[in-house]
Amino acid sequence: xxxELDDRLDAIFQxxxxxxQDRVAELVRHELALGTDAQTIINxxxxxxxxxxGDEFAAGRxxxxxxxxxxxxxxxxxxxxxxxxxGHAIRPVGTLVIGSVYRDMHDIGKNLVxxxxxxxxxxxxxxxxxxxxxxxxxxxxxxxxxxxxxSALLTTTLPSMRQTVEALRRAGFNGGILVGxxxxxxxxxxxxxxxxxxxxxxxAVALARRLMQEGRAAPxx
Amino acid sequence: MSQSAEDAxxxxxxxxxxxxxAPAGGGQAAAPSHAPADASPAVRPHFAFLSQDxxxxxxxxxxxxxxxxxxxxxxxxxxxxxxxxxxRLEGKRLCxxxxxxxxxLSALPNAVTLCGRSPAFDIPLxxxxxTFTMRTGTGAHGFIEAETGAYRKLVLGDVATIxxxxxxxxxxxxxxxxxxxxxxxxxxxxxxxAALIASTPxxxxxxxxxxxxxxxxxxxxxxxxxxxxxxxxxxxxxCIVTSFTPLEFKSMDVEAIIQCGRLRVPxxxxxxxxxxxxxxxxxxxxxxxxxxxxxxxxxxxxxxxxGTPFIATPLIFGLDLRTGRSLQASVEALQGTAIAVQLMKxxxxxxxxxxxxxxxxxxxxxQSQAERALLGQxxxxxxxxxxxxxxxxxxxxxxxxVQAVLDDxxxxxxxxxxxxxxxxxxxxxxxxxxxxxxxxxxLATPHTLWHCRANFEPLAFQRLxxxxxxxxxxxxxxxxxxxxCRRLVDEHAASSLLDAASLREIDSIVKAADAQILKxxx
Numbered sequence: 001x002x003x004e005l006d007d008r009l010d011a012i013f014q015x016x017x018x019x020x021q022d023r024v025a026e027l028v029r030h031e032l033a034l035g036t037d038a039q040t041i042i043n044x045x046x047x048x049x050x051x052x053x054g055d056e057f058a059a060g061r062x063x064x065x066x067x068x069x070x071x072x073x074x075x076x077x078x079x080x081x082x083x084x085x086x087g088h089a090i091r092p093v094g095t096l097v098i099g100s101v102y103r104d105m106h107d108i109g110k111n112l113v114x115x116x117x118x119x120x121x122x123x124x125x126x127x128x129x130x131x132x133x134x135x136x137x138x139x140x141x142x143x144x145x146x147x148x149x150x151s152a153l154l155t156t157t158l159p160s161m162r163q164t165v166e167a168l169r170r171a172g173f174n175g176g177i178l179v180g181x182x183x184x185x186x187x188x189x190x191x192x193x194x195x196x197x198x199x200x201x202x203x204a205v206a207l208a209r210r211l212m213q214e215g216r217a218a219p220x221x
Numbered sequence: 222m223s224q225s226a227e228d229a230x231x232x233x234x235x236x237x238x239x240x241x242x243a244p245a246g247g248g249q250a251a252a253p254s255h256a257p258a259d260a261s262p263a264v265r266p267h268f269a270f271l272s273q274d275x276x277x278x279x280x281x282x283x284x285x286x287x288x289x290x291x292x293x294x295x296x297x298x299x300x301x302x303x304x305x306x307x308x309r310l311e312g313k314r315l316c317x318x319x320x321x322x323x324x325x326l327s328a329l330p331n332a333v334t335l336c337g338r339s340p341a342f343d344i345p346l347x348x349x350x351x352t353f354t355m356r357t358g359t360g361a362h363g364f365i366e367a368e369t370g371a372y373r374k375l376v377l378g379d380v381a382t383i384x385x386x387x388x389x390x391x392x393x394x395x396x397x398x399x400x401x402x403x404x405x406x407x408x409x410x411x412x413x414x415a416a417l418i419a420s421t422p423x424x425x426x427x428x429x430x431x432x433x434x435x436x437x438x439x440x441x442x443x444x445x446x447x448x449x450x451x452x453x454x455x456x457x458x459x460c461i462v463t464s465f466t467p468l469e470f471k472s473m474d475v476e477a478i479i480q481c482g483r484l485r486v487p488x489x490x491x492x493x494x495x496x497x498x499x500x501x502x503x504x505x506x507x508x509x510x511x512x513x514x515x516x517x518x519x520x521x522x523x524x525x526x527x528g529t530p531f532i533a534t535p536l537i538f539g540l541d542l543r544t545g546r547s548l549q550a551s552v553e554a555l556q557g558t559a560i561a562v563q564l565m566k567x568x569x570x571x572x573x574x575x576x577x578x579x580x581x582x583x584x585x586x587x588q589s590q591a592e593r594a595l596l597g598q599x600x601x602x603x604x605x606x607x608x609x610x611x612x613x614x615x616x617x618x619x620x621x622x623v624q625a626v627l628d629d630x631x632x633x634x635x636x637x638x639x640x641x642x643x644x645x646x647x648x649x650x651x652x653x654x655x656x657x658x659x660x661x662x663x664l665a666t667p668h669t670l671w672h673c674r675a676n677f678e679p680l681a682f683q684r685l686x687x688x689x690x691x692x693x694x695x696x697x698x699x700x701x702x703x704x705x706c707r708r709l710v711d712e713h714a715a716s717s718l719l720d721a722a723s724l725r726e727i728d729s730i731v732k733a734a735d736a737q738i739l740k741x742x743x
Contacts, residue, residue, distance in 0.1 A: 060543050060544070062543075063542040063543050064497075064542045064543070064544075064545055065497075065542060105465065105471065108495065108498045108499055109545065112498075112545045113545075116545075154430070155360075155362045155400045155406060155409070156400075156406045156407055156409065156430045156431070157406075158406060159406050159407075159742075182547070182616075182618060183362055183400075183618070199544075199546075200541075200544035200545050200546050201544060201545040202543070202544055203544075
């Protein structure tokens with residue numbers, strides 16, 4: 001890679017790190033005009049920047065809104081690149097189906113994790129709130145995710161979380177099931193057969209990335 | 222302190238402790254061990270973060286937000302009645318014209334009495350002494366053992382322990398049910414209240430976990446009170462009703478307003494906005510959200526359950542924007558809580574309830590004491606009538622009976638702190654002052670004798686010198702609180718305080734609730 005190209009990719013990388021959405025789009029557009037391959041821009045600038053952002057977020061050095069703004073900056077670059085990919089889909093880090101379990105109407109924690117995971121490069125299918133176990137199963141069959149995320153704010157909805165895990169396993173899903181929410185802890189997660197528990201959003205991202213790296217996340221078996 | 226003086230002090234403490242706390246089932250008020258002899262009941266000292274101008278802006282914007290943006294009310298019958306009363310439906314949102322909101326505010330009762338099962342435990346609000354009452358933490362699903370400090374799930378048997386401790390804590394006027402494990406989750410509130418109401422003569426707070434549950438909770442309250450008419454005459458329970466922030470109300474909570482109204486059971490109209498999550502990140506925006514939601518509940522109560530006692534209950538949370546975790550005791554949330562109390566109390570003239578205790582730390586540690594001490598002071602000075610959260614930790618998810626004892630001690634200190642002394646010849650000690658001789662002192666004057674027992678005396682907090690402290694095995698306030706907790710449990714761990722017929726009726730209500738609510742669940 002030439003020094004000039006390297007410098008220009010560094011500038012895109014830095015613009016993502018600066019949450020500069022418009023500047024990222026402008027620099028990516030300029031890079032394309034210079035003939036640089038779209039996949040190079042994605043891998044060496046956009047994804048590379050988000051990996052660093054993800055690490056800093058997991059380490060507690062970046063705040064939630066900063067992580068989300070960086071993700072938006074990366075997406076602005078991807079939007080510019082989309083026509084140039086000529087039908088080649090941008091491959092996500094993994095796919096996550098997520099929802100608040102049946103009877104739970106709360107979505108702030110679930111939304112936060114969904115946004116953060118999207119920012120970390122996952123394709124996210126958000127089923128919303130009050131999701132029946134059968135609807136999780138249907139979504140797993142339709143989207144074949146690597147991971148499923150279950151959220152509960154209320155202690156009263158913990159049985160729904162257990163039932164959802166059971167339904168997913170009965171349906172043959174042997175990928176990672178991540179659980180979280182105020183009344184959830186590691187002991188409960190282990191007791192219901194979830195793959196992992198995350199106490200907060202950075203931990204959810206770190207856990208998801210670890211499961212992907214370890215190959216413990218797997219689609220419908 | 223000499224050994225004999227220390228012994229005397231210990232003996233005095235022991236006597237005071239024996240006097241402390243209401244005898245289980247006796248219906249007698251606890252001895253006022255902290256009551257100063259010359260407390261002035263005049264006016265509570267007041268600290269305000271906001272000027273009157275800024276308070277007026279918040280007041281005006283809250284009413285405007287309801288008029289221009291409105292709220293979603295997921296209860297068809299209630300929407301119909303609110304429209305008849307003048308609300309305007311725009312899409313899914315009901316907008317309340319300022320006139321309707323102001324009419325609701327004018328109609329709110331400006332005094333409420335939360336009754337105990339014995340009149341000795343009645344809590345008139347505002348308090349005649351211009352201070353406050355306290356409420357135990359609610360909704361905790363974790364429990365910290367008093368003796369070992371070990372954490373575990375909270376189970377039904379712990380309700381009696383919580384009640385026993387609360388029964389003996391003088392500042393605690395309202396006892397709340399925690400979330401109990403080991404019973405069906407969907408009816409855990411019903412099991413918890415059935416156990417609690419049989420274990421305390423004090424006022425009980427209800428927190429329904431589902432729409433069908435409210436009816437059963439109120440039936441239990443009626444059974445304990447001696448029937449619906451008796452409950453209506455003397456509300457021995459009150460019920461939390463909450464918004465679904467931002468600016469939405471679940472059918473369950475609207476239904477609770479209607480059902481509480483039928484029995485005149487007081488409502489704690491609660492908004493729990495979270496800065497940066499369900500509400501704007503800046504605290505004035507959070508308070509505006511809380512105010513608009515509480516005003517919405519005032520309008521709904523005015524229209525759907527007129528005359529029902531109404532208590533504004535803003536519970537302000539921050540969001541840790543590094544992790545997304547909710548915080549009740551971030552410095553911003555503490556300030557926001559005090560401002561919300563100021564707005565509700567002095568901007569809208571409502572009886573006001575908020576957290577006066579609580580911490581984000583998981584344990585009874587130094588952080589816990591610092592955060593709750595600051596919180597109690599600022600909301601006490603802001604004018605709150607009820608200070609909730611006694612014993613709660615880890616953002617209201619854990620209950621510690623030892624922390625509850627310490628909170629009662631803070632409460633006693635705070636009540637003392639809030640009593641403004643008169644300034645007159647008596648408190649100036651004018652005659653003693655004129656009579657003091659060169660090189661003299663005031664130790665043995667009649668004036669000092671008269672007032673010498675008026676100062677606050679701690680029960681758990683220590684005032685020992687080093688030698689006495691070492692001799693006592695370096696016991697800190699925490700160990701003292703643990704001893705007090707142990708004694709309260711021993712003294713107040715009574716068998717049921719209800720008669721056999723009431724207990725049978727409550728048992729049958731719980732069984733009916735299980736049969737009905739658990740029927741057909743997935």
